[in-house]
């Protein structure tokens with residue numbers, strides 16, 4: 001068996017790295033949408049369900065960013081979008097699959113959900129709450145771009161039931177922030193964080209991005225020192241991915257010199273960040289997360305539910321969800337999304353009903369992102385012995401010292417964890433190997 005473990009890339013070339021779901025999105029098809037409509041018409045099944053709301057607006061489009069975002073959209077466009085999201089939600093509430101179904105977690109992701117005004121945020125969250133019960137919501141996360149938060153906005157979020165804030169720092173170096181096209185500066189990041197604490201948020205995550213243009217080991221270490229001084233409850237560390245839709249790629253293609261750190265350099269940055277976090281008392285919770293207080297900490301939305309096969313209702317353009325074994329994704333432009341909803345239609349782009357083997361592999365892939373597989377869980381849920389089923393994959397990882405097996409616990413070593421997304425395609429079904437991810 002040929003494995004990707006044998007040849008991890010060195011240079012930061014264009015392409016996808018981060019794996020957020022399986023099978024790859026390019027395998028989802030418009031022809032499978034009727035399968036989603038079929039499960040929507042069936043009565044709700046027991047089990048938790050999450051709600052994801054995508055907000056694609058930002059003040060700027062950062063050069064490295066891989067999301068489709070709309071910079072500086074007018075208040076009218078934001079209002080139209082919010083109306084569309086509420087309409088989409090109402091359409092779903094009419095289906096039997098959503099009758100008497102209460103959400104256990106809510107996540108507002110972007111883009112920058114903090115870009116809309118306080119009034120607009122109230123209308124969005126209030127509108128969703130009017131249309132469904134939030135009594136069972138255990139966690140409500142809201143992503144913020146530091147330059148768009150104010151004490152008043154943070155207070156409104158708190159009053160509306162947001163329990164967890166995720167603030168995008170990326171780096172704490174003004175020159176690197178400026179060079180990457182971000183409008184905020186270090187002082188905005190620190191101020192946003194302090195204001196969030198003052199507003200009473202005791203669950204704050206900070207996003208960092210290893211490998212931005214111009215970042216060095218020294219600037220990165222300085223960033224980590226400053227981040228740890230703030231004592232966030234969670235630090236999420238991404239490794240920069242160069243994608244076709246980013247302006248960074250356009251600049252590189254046009255021949256501009258951009259000092260982009262290599263993959264080994266990015267791994268060194270995250271390795272060092274993990275070391276510094278551990279020294280400060282944090283625990284490494286996945287290939288991307290350091291957690292300050294693991295006893296208290298939870299991440300209901302992904303780790304506890306979605307990564308264990310739970311349903312997820314996803315609203316907004318490009319959003320992807322999952323219902324009773326069927327993946328689906330929405331259309332990917334603002335215009336198409338709002339137009340379809342004005343006509344009273346679900347804004348669906350493509351779907352995929354998962355076969356039993358795909359469900360198993362999806363969970364193996366997503367659980368590996370936490371750095372650990374529990375063989376008992378897979379035996380109980382899927383009736384499969386992981387070591388038998390994935391013998392060649394585990395063998396290749398063991399040989400490279402990227403994995404260790406201890407009884408029923410199959411664990412990535414720190415080196416394995418630092419390159420986890422490169423290892424995951426080895427667990428794909430043969431016909432998904434080498435296919436485009438998105």
Ligand SMILES: C[S@@+](CC[C@H](N)C(=O)[O-])C[C@H]1O[C@@H](n2cnc3c(N)ncnc32)[C@H](O)[C@@H]1O
Pocket residue numbers: 064065066067109110111112143144145146167168169170207208209238239240241242243
């Ligand atoms: C939707 S953003 C939310 C934060 C907010 N928009 C901000 O930037 O402040 C989520 C995270 O995606 C990460 N991200 C964006 N572009 C990336 C890329 N090209 N490679 C890896 N991670 C990326 C960034 O760390 C960002 O904080």
Ligand code: SF4
Pocket residue numbers: 057058059060061062065066067069110111112145168
């Ligand atoms: S990194 Fe955040 S603020 Fe920058 S364009 Fe992407 S989503 Fe918007």
